[in-house]
Amino acid sequence: MKKKPIIIGIESSCDDTGVSIVRNREVLSNIIIHQKIHKKYGGVVPELASRLHDMNITKAVKQAIYSAEINQDQIDAVSFTLGPGLIGSLLVGTSFAKSFSMGLGIPLLTVNHIQAHILSHFIQKNINNSYPEFPFLGLIISGGHTQIIKVNDFFKMEVLGSTLDDSVGETLDKIARILGFYYPGGPVIEFFSKNGNNKKFVFSKPVVGGLDFSFSGFKSDVLQFIRKELKKNAFFIKKNLSDICASVQKIIAEILLEKIQKAILKTGIYRIALAGGVSANYEITRTFMSFAKKNKKCEIFIPKKEYATDNGAMIAITGLLKYERNLFDSIHVTPYSKFETF
Ligand code: AMP
Protein backbone atom coordinates (compact mmCIF):
# COMPACT_ATOMS: atom_id res chain seq x y z
CA MET A 1 0.00 0.00 0.00
CA LYS A 2 1.22 3.52 -0.86
CA LYS A 3 2.45 5.42 2.18
CA LYS A 4 0.25 8.32 3.28
CA PRO A 5 2.40 11.47 3.21
CA ILE A 6 2.91 13.39 6.44
CA ILE A 7 3.25 17.17 6.00
CA ILE A 8 4.08 19.86 8.56
CA GLY A 9 2.51 23.31 7.98
CA ILE A 10 3.91 26.52 9.46
CA GLU A 11 1.88 29.74 9.57
CA SER A 12 3.47 33.01 10.72
CA SER A 13 2.00 35.72 8.49
CA CYS A 14 0.54 37.94 11.21
CA ASP A 15 0.25 37.49 14.97
CA ASP A 16 -0.48 33.77 15.33
CA THR A 17 2.22 31.13 15.29
CA GLY A 18 0.43 28.08 13.88
CA VAL A 19 1.99 24.67 13.32
CA SER A 20 0.09 21.58 12.22
CA ILE A 21 0.81 18.05 11.09
CA VAL A 22 -1.47 16.37 8.55
CA ARG A 23 -1.45 12.82 7.25
CA ASN A 24 -3.38 12.77 4.01
CA ARG A 25 -6.28 15.13 4.71
CA GLU A 26 -6.49 14.21 8.35
CA VAL A 27 -5.23 16.74 10.89
CA LEU A 28 -3.05 14.98 13.48
CA SER A 29 -2.26 18.16 15.41
CA ASN A 30 -2.98 21.87 15.12
CA ILE A 31 -1.09 24.11 17.55
CA ILE A 32 -1.72 27.85 17.72
CA ILE A 33 0.20 30.26 19.91
CA HIS A 34 -1.69 33.57 20.01
CA GLN A 35 0.22 36.74 20.77
CA LYS A 36 -1.72 38.52 23.50
CA ILE A 37 0.64 41.48 23.66
CA HIS A 38 -1.12 43.30 20.79
CA LYS A 39 -4.36 43.61 22.78
CA LYS A 40 -3.20 46.71 24.56
CA TYR A 41 -2.07 48.44 21.35
CA GLY A 42 -5.44 48.01 19.59
CA GLY A 43 -3.84 46.19 16.65
CA VAL A 44 -0.85 44.10 15.62
CA VAL A 45 2.55 45.77 16.19
CA PRO A 46 4.78 44.26 13.45
CA GLU A 47 8.09 44.30 15.33
CA LEU A 48 6.60 42.69 18.43
CA ALA A 49 4.89 40.09 16.23
CA SER A 50 8.20 39.05 14.59
CA ARG A 51 9.99 38.79 17.93
CA LEU A 52 7.23 36.64 19.42
CA HIS A 53 7.14 34.32 16.40
CA ASP A 54 10.86 33.88 16.88
CA MET A 55 10.35 33.05 20.57
CA ASN A 56 7.42 30.68 19.99
CA ILE A 57 8.10 28.85 16.75
CA THR A 58 10.33 26.07 18.13
CA LYS A 59 7.87 25.44 20.96
CA ALA A 60 4.93 25.27 18.51
CA VAL A 61 6.78 22.84 16.20
CA LYS A 62 7.78 20.57 19.09
CA GLN A 63 4.21 20.57 20.45
CA ALA A 64 2.75 19.83 17.02
CA ILE A 65 5.06 16.82 16.51
CA TYR A 66 4.40 15.56 20.04
CA SER A 67 0.59 15.90 19.77
CA ALA A 68 0.59 14.18 16.38
CA GLU A 69 2.34 11.21 18.03
CA ILE A 70 4.89 10.92 15.28
CA ASN A 71 8.67 11.20 15.10
CA GLN A 72 10.27 14.15 13.36
CA ASP A 73 11.88 11.84 10.78
CA GLN A 74 8.48 10.58 9.61
CA ILE A 75 7.69 14.02 8.11
CA ASP A 76 7.79 13.94 4.29
CA ALA A 77 7.79 17.69 3.52
CA VAL A 78 7.60 21.11 5.15
CA SER A 79 5.06 23.69 3.99
CA PHE A 80 4.96 27.28 5.17
CA THR A 81 3.33 30.64 4.42
CA LEU A 82 5.47 32.64 2.00
CA GLY A 83 3.00 35.56 1.81
CA PRO A 84 1.07 37.78 1.90
CA GLY A 85 1.49 39.15 5.41
CA LEU A 86 3.84 41.11 7.66
CA ILE A 87 7.30 40.72 6.23
CA GLY A 88 9.11 40.36 9.57
CA SER A 89 6.66 37.68 10.71
CA LEU A 90 6.91 35.84 7.39
CA LEU A 91 10.72 35.87 7.55
CA VAL A 92 10.66 33.96 10.84
CA GLY A 93 8.48 31.15 9.42
CA THR A 94 10.42 31.10 6.15
CA SER A 95 13.83 30.83 7.80
CA PHE A 96 12.61 28.17 10.19
CA ALA A 97 11.03 26.11 7.39
CA LYS A 98 14.18 26.32 5.24
CA SER A 99 16.39 25.16 8.11
CA PHE A 100 13.95 22.36 8.97
CA SER A 101 13.90 21.20 5.35
CA MET A 102 17.71 21.27 5.09
CA GLY A 103 18.18 19.61 8.47
CA LEU A 104 15.86 16.71 7.68
CA GLY A 105 16.64 16.58 3.95
CA ILE A 106 12.95 16.90 2.99
CA PRO A 107 11.31 19.08 0.29
CA LEU A 108 9.96 22.58 0.78
CA LEU A 109 6.43 23.68 -0.22
CA THR A 110 5.56 27.39 -0.22
CA VAL A 111 1.99 28.42 0.48
CA ASN A 112 -0.03 31.50 -0.45
CA HIS A 113 -1.95 32.43 2.70
CA ILE A 114 -5.15 33.38 0.83
CA GLN A 115 -5.12 30.16 -1.16
CA ALA A 116 -4.66 28.27 2.13
CA HIS A 117 -7.73 29.94 3.68
CA ILE A 118 -9.77 28.68 0.72
CA LEU A 119 -8.20 25.21 0.72
CA SER A 120 -8.96 24.84 4.45
CA HIS A 121 -12.28 23.51 3.13
CA PHE A 122 -10.47 20.36 2.02
CA ILE A 123 -9.42 19.43 5.54
CA GLN A 124 -11.37 16.35 6.51
CA LYS A 125 -14.36 16.77 8.79
CA ASN A 126 -15.39 20.37 8.19
CA ILE A 127 -18.77 21.44 9.55
CA ASN A 128 -20.69 20.13 6.52
CA ASN A 129 -18.40 17.11 6.25
CA SER A 130 -18.34 17.60 2.48
CA TYR A 131 -16.02 19.48 0.13
CA PRO A 132 -17.11 22.21 -2.28
CA GLU A 133 -17.09 21.01 -5.88
CA PHE A 134 -15.18 23.07 -8.44
CA PRO A 135 -15.84 25.71 -9.53
CA PHE A 136 -16.92 27.58 -6.43
CA LEU A 137 -16.72 31.14 -5.11
CA GLY A 138 -14.45 31.77 -2.13
CA LEU A 139 -15.31 34.70 0.12
CA ILE A 140 -12.23 35.61 2.16
CA ILE A 141 -13.17 37.71 5.17
CA SER A 142 -10.25 38.11 7.52
CA GLY A 143 -8.15 40.62 9.41
CA GLY A 144 -6.01 41.42 6.39
CA HIS A 145 -8.21 40.59 3.39
CA THR A 146 -11.69 40.84 1.92
CA GLN A 147 -11.93 39.20 -1.49
CA ILE A 148 -14.20 37.21 -3.75
CA ILE A 149 -12.25 34.50 -5.53
CA LYS A 150 -13.37 32.18 -8.31
CA VAL A 151 -11.88 28.80 -7.52
CA ASN A 152 -11.64 26.72 -10.70
CA ASP A 153 -9.38 24.05 -9.22
CA PHE A 154 -7.02 23.60 -6.23
CA PHE A 155 -4.39 25.90 -7.69
CA LYS A 156 -6.41 27.70 -10.37
CA MET A 157 -7.96 30.72 -8.72
CA GLU A 158 -9.02 34.16 -9.97
CA VAL A 159 -9.61 37.27 -7.86
CA LEU A 160 -13.00 38.74 -8.88
CA GLY A 161 -13.16 41.52 -6.30
CA SER A 162 -11.21 42.98 -3.37
CA THR A 163 -11.61 45.67 -0.80
CA LEU A 164 -10.38 49.04 -1.97
CA ASP A 165 -9.49 50.07 1.59
CA ASP A 166 -10.12 48.33 4.95
CA SER A 167 -10.81 44.62 5.34
CA VAL A 168 -13.94 43.46 7.20
CA GLY A 169 -11.87 42.23 10.15
CA GLU A 170 -10.02 45.53 10.40
CA THR A 171 -13.36 47.40 10.30
CA LEU A 172 -14.74 45.32 13.17
CA ASP A 173 -11.50 45.74 15.13
CA LYS A 174 -11.56 49.54 14.72
CA ILE A 175 -15.23 49.82 15.67
CA ALA A 176 -14.60 47.63 18.71
CA ARG A 177 -11.79 49.95 19.71
CA ILE A 178 -14.02 53.02 19.83
CA LEU A 179 -16.49 50.98 21.88
CA GLY A 180 -13.65 50.49 24.36
CA PHE A 181 -12.60 46.90 23.58
CA TYR A 182 -9.30 45.21 23.00
CA TYR A 183 -8.00 43.75 19.74
CA PRO A 184 -9.25 41.50 18.18
CA GLY A 185 -12.65 43.18 18.25
CA GLY A 186 -14.74 40.89 16.02
CA PRO A 187 -15.42 38.22 18.67
CA VAL A 188 -16.21 40.93 21.28
CA ILE A 189 -18.73 42.60 18.94
CA GLU A 190 -20.28 39.20 18.32
CA PHE A 191 -20.48 38.53 22.06
CA PHE A 192 -22.24 41.82 22.86
CA SER A 193 -24.55 41.62 19.84
CA LYS A 194 -26.50 38.80 21.47
CA ASN A 195 -29.98 40.01 22.39
CA GLY A 196 -29.34 43.29 20.57
CA ASN A 197 -31.83 44.90 18.18
CA ASN A 198 -30.05 44.72 14.83
CA LYS A 199 -32.43 47.23 13.22
CA LYS A 200 -31.98 49.97 15.81
CA PHE A 201 -29.15 51.80 14.07
CA VAL A 202 -28.75 52.18 10.34
CA PHE A 203 -25.33 53.04 8.91
CA SER A 204 -24.49 53.93 5.34
CA LYS A 205 -23.63 51.11 2.95
CA PRO A 206 -20.76 51.72 0.54
CA VAL A 207 -21.50 52.29 -3.12
CA VAL A 208 -18.75 50.46 -5.02
CA GLY A 209 -19.05 49.15 -8.55
CA GLY A 210 -18.39 45.58 -9.66
CA LEU A 211 -17.37 43.00 -7.11
CA ASP A 212 -15.04 45.23 -5.10
CA PHE A 213 -15.69 46.23 -1.51
CA SER A 214 -15.07 49.35 0.54
CA PHE A 215 -15.42 49.58 4.29
CA SER A 216 -13.74 52.86 5.21
CA GLY A 217 -16.88 54.99 4.62
CA PHE A 218 -19.02 52.61 6.65
CA LYS A 219 -16.44 52.54 9.44
CA SER A 220 -16.23 56.39 9.53
CA ASP A 221 -20.02 56.62 9.56
CA VAL A 222 -20.21 54.34 12.63
CA LEU A 223 -17.34 56.14 14.38
CA GLN A 224 -18.75 59.63 13.72
CA PHE A 225 -22.22 58.58 14.82
CA ILE A 226 -20.89 57.20 18.12
CA ARG A 227 -18.76 60.28 18.78
CA LYS A 228 -21.75 62.55 18.11
CA GLU A 229 -24.03 60.57 20.40
CA LEU A 230 -21.38 60.49 23.14
CA LYS A 231 -21.34 64.29 23.16
CA LYS A 232 -25.05 64.28 23.94
CA ASN A 233 -24.92 61.38 26.39
CA ALA A 234 -21.69 60.10 27.94
CA PHE A 235 -23.39 56.76 28.63
CA PHE A 236 -24.56 56.24 25.06
CA ILE A 237 -22.29 53.23 24.43
CA LYS A 238 -23.12 51.59 27.74
CA LYS A 239 -26.86 52.00 27.14
CA ASN A 240 -26.87 50.86 23.54
CA LEU A 241 -23.95 48.43 23.31
CA SER A 242 -25.90 45.32 22.22
CA ASP A 243 -27.93 47.27 19.67
CA ILE A 244 -24.84 48.97 18.20
CA CYS A 245 -22.99 45.64 17.89
CA ALA A 246 -26.00 43.85 16.41
CA SER A 247 -26.68 46.67 13.91
CA VAL A 248 -23.01 46.82 12.79
CA GLN A 249 -22.92 43.05 12.22
CA LYS A 250 -26.23 43.06 10.34
CA ILE A 251 -25.07 45.71 7.88
CA ILE A 252 -21.70 44.01 7.32
CA ALA A 253 -23.49 40.70 6.67
CA GLU A 254 -25.79 42.44 4.17
CA ILE A 255 -22.88 44.13 2.36
CA LEU A 256 -21.14 40.76 1.98
CA LEU A 257 -24.25 38.92 0.87
CA GLU A 258 -25.18 41.60 -1.69
CA LYS A 259 -21.74 41.28 -3.32
CA ILE A 260 -21.94 37.50 -3.36
CA GLN A 261 -25.38 37.69 -4.99
CA LYS A 262 -23.79 39.89 -7.67
CA ALA A 263 -20.94 37.39 -8.09
CA ILE A 264 -23.44 34.53 -8.46
CA LEU A 265 -25.25 36.46 -11.21
CA LYS A 266 -21.98 37.24 -12.96
CA THR A 267 -20.49 33.73 -12.84
CA GLY A 268 -23.51 31.44 -12.59
CA ILE A 269 -21.72 29.70 -9.70
CA TYR A 270 -23.90 28.92 -6.70
CA ARG A 271 -21.38 27.22 -4.40
CA ILE A 272 -19.98 29.67 -1.85
CA ALA A 273 -17.15 28.88 0.57
CA LEU A 274 -16.53 31.36 3.38
CA ALA A 275 -13.02 31.59 4.82
CA GLY A 276 -10.97 33.73 7.21
CA GLY A 277 -11.48 34.74 10.84
CA VAL A 278 -14.66 36.73 10.28
CA SER A 279 -16.39 33.65 8.86
CA ALA A 280 -16.62 32.48 12.49
CA ASN A 281 -19.25 35.20 12.99
CA TYR A 282 -22.71 33.88 13.72
CA GLU A 283 -24.69 36.76 12.17
CA ILE A 284 -22.72 36.47 8.92
CA THR A 285 -23.03 32.69 8.66
CA ARG A 286 -26.73 32.88 9.61
CA THR A 287 -27.36 35.46 6.87
CA PHE A 288 -25.65 33.26 4.26
CA MET A 289 -27.35 30.07 5.42
CA SER A 290 -30.80 31.68 5.33
CA PHE A 291 -30.06 32.97 1.80
CA ALA A 292 -29.20 29.40 0.78
CA LYS A 293 -32.40 28.12 2.35
CA LYS A 294 -34.43 30.42 0.11
CA ASN A 295 -32.30 29.70 -2.97
CA LYS A 296 -32.22 25.96 -3.32
CA LYS A 297 -29.47 26.03 -5.96
CA CYS A 298 -27.10 27.72 -3.51
CA GLU A 299 -24.69 25.78 -1.27
CA ILE A 300 -22.77 27.45 1.54
CA PHE A 301 -19.58 26.03 3.06
CA ILE A 302 -18.36 27.33 6.40
CA PRO A 303 -15.04 26.26 7.91
CA LYS A 304 -14.82 24.96 11.46
CA LYS A 305 -13.85 27.76 13.86
CA GLU A 306 -10.29 26.48 14.40
CA TYR A 307 -9.68 26.49 10.63
CA ALA A 308 -11.35 29.89 10.02
CA THR A 309 -8.81 32.15 11.75
CA ASP A 310 -5.13 31.84 10.83
CA ASN A 311 -3.90 28.31 11.54
CA GLY A 312 -1.21 25.83 10.59
CA ALA A 313 -3.65 23.14 9.37
CA MET A 314 -4.70 25.16 6.32
CA ILE A 315 -1.02 25.59 5.43
CA ALA A 316 -0.34 21.88 5.91
CA ILE A 317 -3.35 20.84 3.78
CA THR A 318 -2.30 23.22 0.99
CA GLY A 319 1.23 21.80 1.29
CA LEU A 320 -0.17 18.29 1.00
CA LEU A 321 -2.14 19.19 -2.14
CA LYS A 322 1.06 20.65 -3.65
CA TYR A 323 3.04 17.58 -2.56
CA GLU A 324 0.57 15.30 -4.34
CA ARG A 325 1.16 17.34 -7.52
CA ASN A 326 4.95 17.52 -7.12
CA LEU A 327 4.75 21.31 -6.81
CA PHE A 328 7.95 21.66 -4.77
CA ASP A 329 9.82 24.92 -4.24
CA SER A 330 13.42 26.01 -4.17
CA ILE A 331 15.30 26.90 -0.98
CA HIS A 332 15.98 30.34 -2.51
CA VAL A 333 12.41 31.65 -2.22
CA THR A 334 11.83 34.87 -0.27
CA PRO A 335 8.59 36.05 1.36
CA TYR A 336 6.29 38.71 -0.12
CA SER A 337 4.07 41.04 1.87
CA LYS A 338 1.58 42.08 -0.82
CA PHE A 339 -0.50 40.00 -3.14
CA GLU A 340 -2.56 41.21 -6.08
CA THR A 341 -3.39 38.16 -8.15
CA PHE A 342 -2.67 34.42 -8.31
P1 AMP B 1 -7.63 36.11 10.45
O1 AMP B 1 -6.94 37.31 9.86
O2 AMP B 1 -8.20 35.18 9.42
O3 AMP B 1 -6.84 35.38 11.50
O4 AMP B 1 -8.90 36.67 11.23
C1 AMP B 1 -8.76 37.64 12.26
C2 AMP B 1 -9.93 38.61 12.18
O5 AMP B 1 -11.15 37.92 12.37
C3 AMP B 1 -9.87 39.71 13.22
O6 AMP B 1 -10.13 40.95 12.59
C4 AMP B 1 -10.99 39.35 14.19
O7 AMP B 1 -11.59 40.47 14.81
C5 AMP B 1 -11.97 38.64 13.28
N1 AMP B 1 -12.82 37.66 13.96
C6 AMP B 1 -12.45 36.53 14.63
N2 AMP B 1 -13.53 35.89 15.14
C7 AMP B 1 -14.62 36.64 14.81
C8 AMP B 1 -16.03 36.55 15.05
N3 AMP B 1 -16.54 35.54 15.76
N4 AMP B 1 -16.82 37.51 14.54
C9 AMP B 1 -16.32 38.53 13.82
N5 AMP B 1 -15.01 38.68 13.57
C10 AMP B 1 -14.17 37.76 14.05
Ligand code: MG
Ligand atom coordinates in the same frame (compact mmCIF):
# COMPACT_ATOMS: atom_id res chain seq x y z
MG1 MG C 1 -5.57 35.14 7.48
